Amino acid sequence: MQQSSVRSYRFTGFDWFCLWYPPGWLILFNRHWQHYHADPDGWNGLEYALFLIPGGFYLALLLRWLRLGCRSPRSSVAEFDPNYQNAFRDEIVAPIVQYYFRAELHQTENLPETERLMVAMNHAGMCFPWDFIVLAYLLADTRGWVVQPLASVSLFDHPWVIWWLPPGWSQVLGGVRAELNEFEAAVTHKTVLLYPPEGVHGPGKGWSKRYQLETFHPSFIQLCDRYHLPVLPVLCLGSESLHPWALNVKKLARRVSLPFLPISPLMFVFLLFPSMGVWAMRTRLSYYIQPLYESWTDEGSDQTVRTETSEGGTALKVHQGQMAAPPTIRRSQAYRNAQHLREKLQNQLSRLLSQKSDTP
Structure with missing residues (x-):
């Protein structure tokens, strides 16, 4: 994106309407993309209007499919574009964070300089994550960091994502596929990687276990x-309310090739307005920065533990949305270190929840 040659996106009255009317969030994302990128396969004005009425998304999908000659949107090879990430962060994410999620970053004294x-x-x-x-936005706003999240392939x-959002949208915004070669490419640059050590089991644990940390993957x-x-x-409070009272239907999720499939009262509304797939309930997100942790100096760990590459190299495979680590001499030690960190964070999470419940 040659941002210098394109006028900045202006958040209009229609955008404010889309912000406060949940089926409009998908319009926000796509309109912003189309402002900076040529997207002949993308959604158009009539189709956007259909998003806003019950069941209209299905007619919009049919019209777009016919317009494209009865085919899916063309895929494209996409690369991370920091300029577009900055534009999307400042012009779309900023008002959502400020007025909708009301996010706060606590214990910033623990933020390192690196x-x-x-x-x-x-x-x-x-x-939608x-x-x-929101954490990526706060870290970039506070420290000026380039932040890239790791996510399941x-x-x-997934076909739903391909139809909802422009091809390559996640990669252009900095998303890193949970594969070894993608991880190594990101590590070579000066970047901050976001990673959920619970993997897809984190969001998949459902409302009843919202405060229980799942087993950390040792990779x-x-x-x-x-x-x-x-x-x-980092510990986040409030994220469980993004889609409250949800249960994960694992068998059905596997049938539709999704890492998890939530069922809740909100799903009845979603069936009428599928464009709400990128929306979440209004809540207050609070992030608590913990002291820096270095695995190679972890108390009780064997400091000789190192990941070794077998002859011919290794591949970081994806299993149930998590990264499977390359062969290592002491994988068992890595597992112990991961669970040691999980226990420390679980204790800290319980303490924060206790303090929150005691606050009048």
């Missing part, structure tokens, strides 16, 4: 050890 680290955060909500998007390639410990990436743990 820009080469991994941020590990508890993940919940069973919806607003807890991560299914969240990039992030192995990779941080291999590249000497410090981990910045």
